[in-house]
Amino acid sequence: MTQIDSAEFPALAEIAASIASRVGHTIREMRAQGVEIANTKSSLADVVTAADGEAERLITAALRKARPNDGILGEEGASVEGSTGITWVVDPIDGTVNYLYDLPGYAVSIAATVEDGAAGTMSDGRRAVAGAVYVPTLDELFEASEGGGARLNGRTLRLQESPELALSLIATGFGYTAERRAEQAEILRHVLPQVRDIRRLGAAAADLCNLAAGRIDAYYERGLQPWDYAAGVLIARESGATILGRDENTLPGEALLIAGPRTLATDLRKAIHLA
The missing domain is CATH 3.40.190.80 (D-Maltodextrin-Binding Protein; domain 2)
Known part of the structure; x- marks a missing residue:
């Protein structure tokens, strides 16, 4: 199993944030020109737009340029085997139905993940060590790296005491x-x-x-x-x-x-x- 140096995590978060932001601006521009349903998934209500496919293509190309030896797993079918121990998990448009109806709650999500069974591992056997979520309609860029905290447009986020x-x-x-x-x-x-x-x-x-x-x-x-x-x-x-x-x-x-x-x-x- 390839060991990943945690010193890399902030740089990986920067890559995710840069790509998510760029692609987010692109899909918002595409939405302004209209939306086209390209396919359906689990049911007729679960749609895929042409922008989903184009966004995933752009993200994959950018990741391959920045990190050519990493793996990629995308919701719309992107699948690249890597050799570094890092797999990028990509949702080109999270909230596609919101996108279809021009509601504001859609986002681009990109995470660098590793597979090693440590704390934070999810049921798919991987854990994210760096990532970003960009919400185009609000121009909000969330990003985080493992051990490095989370930020919104550069402002540190820290959970407050919760009510009952x-x-x-x-x-x-x-x-x-x-x-x-x-x-x-x-x-x-x-x-x-x-x-x-x-x-x-x-x-x-x-x-x-x-x-x-x-x-x-x-x-x-x-x-x-x-x-x-x-x-x-x-x-x-x-x-x-x-x-x-x-x-x-x-x-x-x-x-x-x-x-x-x-x-x-x-x-x-x-x-x-x-x-």
Whole structure:
């Protein structure tokens, strides 16, 4: 297993931030010219736009130029084997339905990940060590490196004390298949009476960054894929958030991902399990 020098992490974060910002500006310009549905994924409601493919192509080309020997895994099919131990996990447009409807909550997410089983590893067997999320409509650039903290447009982010569960604003997301939505609705029906309120913004990466920025108190979702959470989890974790899975024996990821201050995250997990 290739060992990665942690001294590289800040430079990797700079690469992610630069590319995410550039591509973010491009997809916003493309959106202003109109949007074209290119395909669907898990259901007819789960769309892929032409901009998704173009954004992933631009990100892949930029990463190959900056780091030619690294691997790449992209939501829209990019797959490059690497030899350095680093794999870039890319979501070219997180929140594609928001993009389709010209709603502001979409983002470009890029993370450098390693596979070594250390603390912070997710259920896909990798952990992000550097990454960036750029929200074009707000011109907000979130970035972080492992051990180096998280920042929003250069300002350090640090999670504040959270309220108790009953006074907490919780974000979540829904899948696109009828079966998954029915399951998520049942969980929501049980959790909603126990919290201040729920927000469903439509982009996991942006939700995790909003947690880091103190705009929500905690976040949970089932069914996430690595590109949905790789950079966002790192940014949340580096701001001080605890990341939990379904139970103590399950790593965070597709089965369940909860993020928030430790006590609140633990209480939220208990509430979800009661559903």
